[in-house]
Amino acid sequence: MGRRIVITSGKGGVGKTSVTANLGMCLAGSGFSVALVDADMSLNNLDVTMGLEHLVVYDMGDIIDGKCRLRQALVKDERFENLYILPSAKVNAEKISQAEFFNVVKELNDLFDFVLIDSPAGIDLGFHRAVASARETLVVTTPHIGAVRDADKVCNLLFQYKQERAHLVVNRVRADMVNDGRMMHPHDISSLLKLPLAGVIPEDDNITVSGTCVNENHPAFKAYDIFKNFILGNSEEIYEPKRAGMLSRIINFYRKG
Secondary structure, rough: OOOEEEEEOOOOOOHHHHHHHHHHHHHHHOOEEEEEEEOOOOOOOOOOOOHOOHOOOOOHHEEEEEEEEHHHEEEEEOOOEEEEEEOOOOHHHOOOOOOHHHHHHHHHHHHOOOEEEEEOOOOOHHHHHHHHOEEEEEEEEOOOOHHHHHHHHHHHHOOOOOOEEEEEEEEEEEEHOOOOOOOOHHHHHHHHHOEEEEEEOOOOOHHHHHHOOOOOOHHHHHHHHHHHOOOOOOOOOOOOOOOOOHEEEEEEEEHOO
């Protein structure tokens, strides 16, 4: 029996799908079997982020309609032997019930070490369908007031569900802006939302362009490796954006003046 983790957010555009994809690749790279589930029935772009859209034949809707078996709909990643995605349905989201979605996730749960569910942004039907199928939640936000405010709404709704764990992931952090006070520090966001940090991911143009980082030279690579170890329980370390030294702080102070 594997772990079912939903990756969600209150606001769109915070990199939730990218977090799902990169965490999945890190776990698969460590030898775990991983299934990535696209629960966003409207945008359904997890396959694009993973670069696998050309391999999609069936999707979740086809499984539920009885047109194919679960294994037929799974798309194998081209880089990792033990990583698969389940594409979202090309049907009206309301046609897939919470129970039907749960049954598909449960079947995956018996086959994989990790099932990562990429939830749609927001707090409507899609959010509840995805969260109800998981035992753990990762709430993704960026250090911007609008994203944090929407994340707070998600955090309040999580209390309705019997989650084993709920953690925060702060994405697209810029150390220079954190240091000079133009961007909230991840730990401050964690305190504000009353949700413990699981991961901090720096801004990385490579991810912005491609959606994934598999090159160890990418700035976000180390951060995702630290994040993965936290999820595995191997470490309590959190990636820290480097704070400016005293001289840099003095210079920044006078620049502001």
